[in-house]
Amino acid sequence: MTTSIEEETIRIALKDSDYGRILKTIENNAFSETTILTPMYSQVIDDILGEQDARLSAGTSLAVCIIRTTKLLEDVANRDDLDESTKKLAVLHLQKRIRVLALHLLPLDFPDIVNQAVRTVEARPHVEERSRPDLTICWSTALNSMDASYSKSLEMKRSFSKLS
Numbered sequence: 249m250t251t252s253i254e255e256e257t258i259r260i261a262l263k264d265s266d267y268g269r270i271l272k273t274i275e276n277n278a279f280s281e282t283t284i285l286t287p288m289y290s291q292v293i294d295d296i297l298g299e300q301d302a303r304l305s306a307g308t309s310l311a312v313c314i315i316r317t318t319k320l321l322e323d324v325a326n327r328d329d330l331d332e333s334t335k336k337l338a339v340l341h342l343q344k345r346i347r348v349l350a351l352h353l354l355p356l357d358f359p360d361i362v363n364q365a366v367r368t369v370e371a372r373p374h375v376e377e378r379s380r381p382d383l384t385i386c387w388s389t390a391l392n393s394m395d396a397s398y399s400k401s402l403e404m405k406r407s408f409s410k411l412s
Contacts (some may be wrong), residue, residue, distance in 0.1 A: 284315050307353060314349045317342055 293312060297305040321342040324335060347388045 264346055273363055281315060285319050290316070298302050310349050310352050317349065321346070 284293065290312075294309075295308050297312070297346065324330070324338045324342065330338070343361060
């Protein structure tokens with residue numbers, strides 16, 4: 249049982265914690281996710297983002313694609329009609345798609361940050377054997393991602409030119 253002093257302290261703590269804003273953010277995020285995952289609304293969201301400046305809508309569009317892909321991932325994981333090997337292959341494919349989409353959200357100077365991190369780690373004394381990232385895998389992933397991005401950007405340019 250709480251005393252009146254404890255109850256007052258709890259009220260003050262909740263008031264000062266901006267609890268209402270946190271609840272509103274959670275509510276807005278749930279509504280946004282539901283809207284993105286509903287096909288009827290999703291198409292309209294795509295249309296609206298397509299009409300905006302590409303520099304402003306690119307990050308939002310990528311976030312929307314990541315949300316849709318994670319939903320596909322959940323759907324595949326919950327399917328009972330797929331055998332395990334097919335399910336595993338689908339999950340791996342969708343995870344790769346999510347990583348590629350997330351890589352596009354990184355700033356353009358991120359390779360500089362990565363190089364700085366590698367130099368910093370390599371400059372440390374070798375107390376234990378540290379593994380360096382396999383750059384051949386990193387470069388091949390980056391090149392595949394760039395190829396896919398380039399082809400998507402060409403498709404977008406063609407569709408924008410048709411609208412003009």
